[in-house]
Amino acid sequence: MSAFFASRWVQCPPHVEDDQAGLPDGFRAGAVAAGIKQSGVLDVGLLVCDAPDAVSAARFTRSGVLAAPVIVCREHARLDGLRAVAANAGNANAATGLPGLDAALAMQEAAAAAAGVDSDRVAVASTGVIGVPLDPERVCTGLARAAGQLRAAGDEAFTEAILTTDAFPKRASLSVTLPSGVVRLSAQAKGAGMIEPSFATMLCFVQTDAALEPQTAELLLGVCVKRSFDRISVDGQLSTNDTVILQCSGASGVRVAPESEDELRLGEALDALLRMLAVMIVRDGEGSKRVGRIVVRGGHDEGVERAARAVANSPLVKTALHGADPNWGRIAQAVGAALRGTAPLSVDIAIEGIAVCSDGAAVAHDVDALNAAAAGVEIEYAVGLPGDGSETEVFFSDLGHEYVSINAEYTT
C-alpha cells in the first residue's frame, strides 16, 4: 500500500515501502521565506549531509543557455562529494550575465558558511523567471536563516521552497530492504512547465543513507535519470536550469558494492522513485487534466525516439488528449511528420489497447469503448513502425486552457 506510487505505469517494487518518514539518516533540511517571491512564501532552501565523506552524483540540463547556478555547479563544485544543496525559487538566475554568476557564487559561499562545509562541496540551484537579476543579499541572508531550521523532517519545507507553477509538491520517503540491510531513500522534486529534460531535469534532490562509491552513485543516477526525467515532456521546452543531485550519507552502515545484489535492488528502488516523480511532474503539467504515455516500437532507435517525441509534443495530440478525443489521425500525422521522406510508411496505432490503425489505414473498432477509454486520467497510445528490436516511451501532459492562462497572463 503506497500513497506515492499512484500511477499504473510505475510499480512499487516488493522490497520498497513508502514510509513517509522524512530524510534518511545523515541529512537535514530547512527553508525560509527570503523575499525572492513577492508572495512571501518559502523560497530559499538548504539541505545538508552531515557525513564528511558524503558521496554524490549530478546531472544538468544540456541547453546551450545555462543558468548561472548550473555553471557554478559544473565549474566550482566537487560533484562526486557534495555535502550541501542551496536552492531558491522565484528567480532562475539565467541570462543574467556576470552579476548572475557572482550571485550564484555568493549563494554557494553563504550556504557553505551556513552548513559549515567547504564551498566546493555545495551545489546551487535556482528556478523561476529568466533574465531578471537575482538579489544575492536576500538569498544569502535566507540561507543563513535556513541553517537555523535544519532538521530531519525538513524535506517538506525544502520541497515547498523550490516550487514555481507547481500545483502540488513532489516528495517521497522510502525504505528499501537490501540483502545487506535496510536503507532509506528520499527525494524532493519540482516542475510543471518548461519541461522536456535531456539527461537531467528541472530540480530533483535525492538522498540515501546507503554507502555508495562515487562510481556507483554516478552509474545508478545516470541510468535512472535516462529512464525517468529523460522520458517526459510537458511542453517540449528544455530548461536552462535542470538539475538532479543524488547524495549518499552512508549513515545506515549498509555498503552497496558495485555489481552486487544490493546495487541491483537499490537501483530498482531509485528507478521506481524517479519514474514516479517524473510521472508526477507530467501530471502536474501546467493546467493538465490527463497524462498520456506513448510507446513506440520499431526497428530503429532514432526513428522510435523521433516518433515518440513528435507525438508527445504535438499540440494537436495534446489538445485531443485534453478533450478526451481519441483522434488518432493526429497521431498518424505526427508520426509521419517526424519521419518525413519515408512514405509509404506502415504505421499501426492502438489507444488503450484498442487497434484503430493498421498498416497506415483505419481499422474498424468499438467506437463507444474507445471513447470511454479516452476519458480516463492516464491514456496509453501504442505506435508500431516497421521492424522490431527498438522501443521507447514518453510520458506527456495534455494541453488545456489553463496552460494558456498560466503562460499568457503571467510572466513566469
Add this chain to the structure above:
Amino acid sequence: MSAFFASRWVQCPPHVEDDQAGLPDGFRAGAVAAGIKQSGVLDVGLLVCDAPDAVSAARFTRSGVLAAPVIVCREHARLDGLRAVAANAGNANAATGLPGLDAALAMQEAAAAAAGVDSDRVAVASTGVIGVPLDPERVCTGLARAAGQLRAAGDEAFTEAILTTDAFPKRASLSVTLPSGVVRLSAQAKGAGMIEPSFATMLCFVQTDAALEPQTAELLLGVCVKRSFDRISVDGQLSTNDTVILQCSGASGVRVAPESEDELRLGEALDALLRMLAVMIVRDGEGSKRVGRIVVRGGHDEGVERAARAVANSPLVKTALHGADPNWGRIAQAVGAALRGTAPLSVDIAIEGIAVCSDGAAVAHDVDALNAAAAGVEIEYAVGLPGDGSETEVFFSDLGHEYVSINAEYTT
C-alpha cells in the same frame, strides 16, 4: 493601394497591382456543396485550364504518412502539364488505405470526365479529418455538378470549398506588368491548423495566363515556396496533405523566357503573392490574435534554422505572444534548447528593435516602450548568434484559448 498586401513584412512590388478581377484568361472554376461536410456548405471544387498545352509545377508534403490524393498526384498525374484541379474539404482522405486510394483515383477520373481532359492531367487534393473513409460517390457527383458552375469568377466559390477551420478565405488576383506585356496571377489557399509545411504546404492553387516553360514554372514555384509556405508555422505540425500547384495557361500571349527580365519580374510577383498568403495563413492560425516573425542571424545555416523553428514552435513563446508579454527569457530558453551542448552560447535578443539581451545577459531597456511594442498585431523578434553570413526567418502564430477550444472540443 492594395487590400491584399496587408502586412508590413510583405511589400507589393511596384509592377504588381491587386486587381481583384478573378481568374486569369484560360481558367475557370466552380464549386458545389456535395455533402462531405455535414454543415451543407461548399465542399467540392473544380478548377480547369482551357489551354491544351497548359504548363504546371507542384510541391507536396514530405510527411512519411501521405494522404491518398498526394499519392495519386505523385504517381498518376503529369505534374508538368496539369489541366485541372479537383479539391474537397471536410475529409483529408488520409490513413484510409486502399479504399482511400480508390476514392482518390475515382475523384481524378470524375474530374477528368467533367473537365473533358485526360485523367493524368488532373491533380486531386483533400483536406479535413484524417482516418475517416471518403465517400467517392459524393465527391464524384459533386465534381460533375461543379463542371456546370465553371466560370472565370469562380475562384471565390472554389476558395470557399477548400476551407476547414479557416476563419477567412485566402485569395488574390493580381495584374503584373512585365517588360513583354501584362499578365495576371491568381491564387486560392487554405490553412489555419496542422501547419508547418516543408517544401510545400496546406492547399494552395496558383494560376497565371503567362506562357512558361515547364522548367521555368518548376524553378519559380520551388524558389517561392521555399521563401513563403516553407517559412511559417502555426503549430509545428506538418500535414499529410500539403499541396501547392502552379498552372500556366499562356492565354495572355506573353512568353516568359528563362533568365529573362520577364522571369525576374514574374518571380517577384509570385514571391510577394505566396509570402502574403503564407502570412495570412499564420494570421489565421487557429485562435490567433498576433503574428510573430523571428529572424535569426549567425554563422551556421543549420543553427539559425533550428533556433528559428524552436522559437516559432515554443508554446511558451507563443503564449507570451498571445498575452502581449515581452518575456524574452523564453526566447533565450528556446534558443538554448535548440542548440544544446553549445554552452556558453552568446545570444543577442531584440523585440521590435529594442535590445533586451546581449551576449546572453539582460540589458537595460525602456520597459514601457517594450510593453507597448509587444501589444501590436505583428511582433518582430531578432536573435543574434555567434558568427555571421547566415540568416533565416519564420512567421508564426500565437497560442491562445481558441486554439485549445478548436482542437480539444472538436474532431478536426
